[in-house]
Amino acid sequence: MFCYQCEQTTRSDAGNGCHTDKGVCGKDDTTADLQDLMIYGLQGIAQYAKRLRQAGQPQTQADEFILYALFTTLTNVNFNANRFVQLIKETAHWRDQLKTQYAAHDPESTAVLTAGPAQWQPAASLPGLLIQAKDAAINLDLQDLGADIIGLRAMLLYGVKGAAAYAYHALMLGYRDEVINAGFEDALDFLATHPSNADELLNWSLRIGELNYKVMAMLDAANTGNFGAQQISSVNLGVVKGKAILVSGHDMHDLAQLLEQTQGLGINVYTHGEMLPAHAYPKLKAYPHLVGNYGSAWQNQHLEFARFPGAILMTSNCLIEPDNSYRQRLFTAGPVGWAGVRHINDSDFSPLIEAAQAMPGFREDSPEKLITVGFGRDTVLSVADKVIAAVKAGAISHFFLVGGCDGAAPGRNYFTEVAELAPADTVILTLGCGKYRFNSHDFGTIDGIPRLLDMGQCNDAYSAIQVASALAKAFDCGVNDLPLSLMISWFEQKAVAVLLTLLSLGIRGIRLGPTVPAFLTPVLLAKLSETFDLKTTGNAAEDIQSAMQMAA
Amino acid sequence: MPEYQITLTSRDGRQLNFNCAAGCDVVSAAEQVNIKLPSLCRDGGCGACLGHCDSGEYTLGQYSAGMLSTAAAAQGDVLLCKTYPQGDLQISAPYDYAHIQFGRQQARQAVITGLAQIAHRTVQLNLSWLDQQADKAVQFEPGQCMELEIPDTGIRRAYSLANTANWRGELEFLIRLQPEGQFSNYLRQQAAVGQVLNIYGPSGAFGLQPNNVNPAILIAGGTGLAPFLSMLRRLAEWGEDRPIQLLFGVNQENELFYQDELQRLQAKLPSLNITYCVWKPQQDWSGGFAGTPADALQLYLAKHPDQYDIYLCGPPLLVTAAVQIALAQGIAEERVFSEKFG
Numbered sequence: 001m002f003c004y005q006c007e008q009t010t011r012s013d014a015g016n017g018c019h020t021d022k023g024v025c026g027k028d029d030t031t032a033d034l035q036d037l038m039i040y041g042l043q044g045i046a047q048y049a050k051r052l053r054q055a056g057q058p059q060t061q062a063d064e065f066i067l068y069a070l071f072t073t074l075t076n077v078n079f080n081a082n083r084f085v086q087l088i089k090e091t092a093h094w095r096d097q098l099k100t101q102y103a104a105h106d107p108e109s110t111a112v113l114t115a116g117p118a119q120w121q122p123a124a125s126l127p128g129l130l131i132q133a134k135d136a137a138i139n140l141d142l143q144d145l146g147a148d149i150i151g152l153r154a155m156l157l158y159g160v161k162g163a164a165a166y167a168y169h170a171l172m173l174g175y176r177d178e179v180i181n182a183g184f185e186d187a188l189d190f191l192a193t194h195p196s197n198a199d200e201l202l203n204w205s206l207r208i209g210e211l212n213y214k215v216m217a218m219l220d221a222a223n224t225g226n227f228g229a230q231q232i233s234s235v236n237l238g239v240v241k242g243k244a245i246l247v248s249g250h251d252m253h254d255l256a257q258l259l260e261q262t263q264g265l266g267i268n269v270y271t272h273g274e275m276l277p278a279h280a281y282p283k284l285k286a287y288p289h290l291v292g293n294y295g296s297a298w299q300n301q302h303l304e305f306a307r308f309p310g311a312i313l314m315t316s317n318c319l320i321e322p323d324n325s326y327r328q329r330l331f332t333a334g335p336v337g338w339a340g341v342r343h344i345n346d347s348d349f350s351p352l353i354e355a356a357q358a359m360p361g362f363r364e365d366s367p368e369k370l371i372t373v374g375f376g377r378d379t380v381l382s383v384a385d386k387v388i389a390a391v392k393a394g395a396i397s398h399f400f401l402v403g404g405c406d407g408a409a410p411g412r413n414y415f416t417e418v419a420e421l422a423p424a425d426t427v428i429l430t431l432g433c434g435k436y437r438f439n440s441h442d443f444g445t446i447d448g449i450p451r452l453l454d455m456g457q458c459n460d461a462y463s464a465i466q467v468a469s470a471l472a473k474a475f476d477c478g479v480n481d482l483p484l485s486l487m488i489s490w491f492e493q494k495a496v497a498v499l500l501t502l503l504s505l506g507i508r509g510i511r512l513g514p515t516v517p518a519f520l521t522p523v524l525l526a527k528l529s530e531t532f533d534l535k536t537t538g539n540a541a542e543d544i545q546s547a548m549q550m551a552a
Numbered sequence: 553m554p555e556y557q558i559t560l561t562s563r564d565g566r567q568l569n570f571n572c573a574a575g576c577d578v579v580s581a582a583e584q585v586n587i588k589l590p591s592l593c594r595d596g597g598c599g600a601c602l603g604h605c606d607s608g609e610y611t612l613g614q615y616s617a618g619m620l621s622t623a624a625a626a627q628g629d630v631l632l633c634k635t636y637p638q639g640d641l642q643i644s645a646p647y648d649y650a651h652i653q654f655g656r657q658q659a660r661q662a663v664i665t666g667l668a669q670i671a672h673r674t675v676q677l678n679l680s681w682l683d684q685q686a687d688k689a690v691q692f693e694p695g696q697c698m699e700l701e702i703p704d705t706g707i708r709r710a711y712s713l714a715n716t717a718n719w720r721g722e723l724e725f726l727i728r729l730q731p732e733g734q735f736s737n738y739l740r741q742q743a744a745v746g747q748v749l750n751i752y753g754p755s756g757a758f759g760l761q762p763n764n765v766n767p768a769i770l771i772a773g774g775t776g777l778a779p780f781l782s783m784l785r786r787l788a789e790w791g792e793d794r795p796i797q798l799l800f801g802v803n804q805e806n807e808l809f810y811q812d813e814l815q816r817l818q819a820k821l822p823s824l825n826i827t828y829c830v831w832k833p834q835q836d837w838s839g840g841f842a843g844t845p846a847d848a849l850q851l852y853l854a855k856h857p858d859q860y861d862i863y864l865c866g867p868p869l870l871v872t873a874a875v876q877i878a879l880a881q882g883i884a885e886e887r888v889f890s891e892k893f894g
Contacts, residue, residue, distance in 0.1 A: 028763060082765050085765050126765045126766060324653065328689070328692075340693065358688035359689060359719075360687050
């Protein structure tokens, strides 16, 4: 295996990346290699889908399969080698279907796509698949092309994966877009050409950033369209006596289905991790048995799931190796998988509900502890006048957007320190699960505006961009001229997609941490620093000072 | 009394350290600090606690030769319940860290809900948790065992669960009645529906390798079918079809059982193929293969050479014979997983 797609990947003097029999995330070499091979096959689907689209025959179902399949390969999503053997078969099946259709459309077409993923036939046995996977490795041409080109290819692929995951969430809520589907086909078709031109590759990454902006807009529409615009809402961090289900991951559709299926059963539903923003959506919070938020961010799940006295549902990233103490009462859905953990198909949550009813649940209430969520774009923009007035009056001197993933690395304390050290006349906007490190602190208010405004999940970066754009318009300046600093904590590929979106919008001076992605070589980092003033996180106090001086 | 440090490395590379006093075996030493290593009989008789000593001095107590051959012992294989350190030991375990349990194991009471002879010398025993108010969960991995205690005796015997983990408090066992077995005598003479037993577990590390994609061959001797039933029932319940050949063997056809259930499982698992093996059938028997499952394995491997994961559960003689056949046919030793019972 070779994999360096996430923040915690192995780093050593000998080179970066997980390359032994198991990655840091727990993904074994067989699974990693099968994922690479499946992505290779997906490029074949994309090659035909793109050409059929040009011939007026869009392949929506094949595109939807691509989204799902890509999502399974994100960090901490699917660790089940058997599942990938099956998905490789399905990939080849889709590719063959489109190949036949394309040949029927254009009998000369066989002369065009004569090799590579367009023609690949999956081996019948596992050893054969693993041999084929060698040609699908992300670092295949490292010796010939060098680490910079491989890093650029990786950044593009990881951006595609992150955007695909967001598109899949939207799809589950019934939202799809042919322009977006075409974007994925184009990017995978481009990757199938073994690109080696650095400028072209970087340009493609920015195109994926643009595509992901459209995807996040679609997901925003899907969330608000299905569940209403976010509202300012109180969420109880305490527990309520009774049977219990914990929902982790990101998928609002799964949560909505589960809430519907557990109505009136006397089971309380709790959100975990990135599901927290669910409490802000009117149609979700209307369910009285959605009682609160339990635990914190994904990396603490071993402890929190073990202590939770009910059934647990993991709807998307981030799953880590389930401990014995809760493995039997853990269920996966959608793209997620772990061999030996029960997977829920077609939103039929009855096995999960049965488990919750058999488990003891919470024996008594704990003291109520409330936090506030729901500062999505509609909420913030509805008080834009007040915010603008506070800025003009000097009551608010600066905004810090502290967004992205949490993780186990000690360097992630930086983001807590930024929040805690930010001066009293500044506002902190949060996105993603990185906020759990400080979201129960009391930051106070400025002229009635809370100093800590949680905008939602990582994909609600879209909301942040809308708010920043509206403020820029009000102040008649560019987003880069606003007294706004972005501190982005990244962990996996959704964050890569969001970063590419921010860069594609020309946003400068982002601080990225806690470490630089392993695929960004010194040369690439220098290039991004030069072009976008991208910086790494340093000392929180100094970074705050520097940000406020620059804005002043 | 000297104490030695034991460093145990699980198959997935995680390490565990604990001390073992001179004169104490490794399994008991771990238990003293609330670490439950996979083990069953604790008497060198079942092979469930097999490990490999990479370095250090030790002596082995008495054990059944069928569980650990002289050659294997000479290479450093050990039965941890009979391993007495004489220095610090580095031990490799053939199971993952997840199979090690932590914390003190307490008995739970279950009531007998069903007791039926389903074939010659074969009993199906069903139990249900007595106190279901708190927690109805029956949580275990297919292939694991529970220890059942004969009332008022403190005598425990381990049996594989034949059903799947469930939330209804149900446990199912298939038990071979041994002529002089203590639990067998209890079942024959005293056991009745409504009686309450103490249950310990689950324990054991025998089970389908979760992340392997090779086709599997399951070789069951008699009630050695129980762990495989659990595995197949779970695959069926979860809708996870995969290529599996089951060779289910008994001595005489009147010892066969659960054929209807296996047929039901085949309907749900299209890639499951079953061969019934009867060692000494009546002349007119035509229900499958006349011979032992080991003979059937030899024939199967010769006809269908491939990379397989081979799982065996049954009497030691059968398991030993089948392992030898598998190895002789080129199956790698690490792809053979077995559990023997006496």
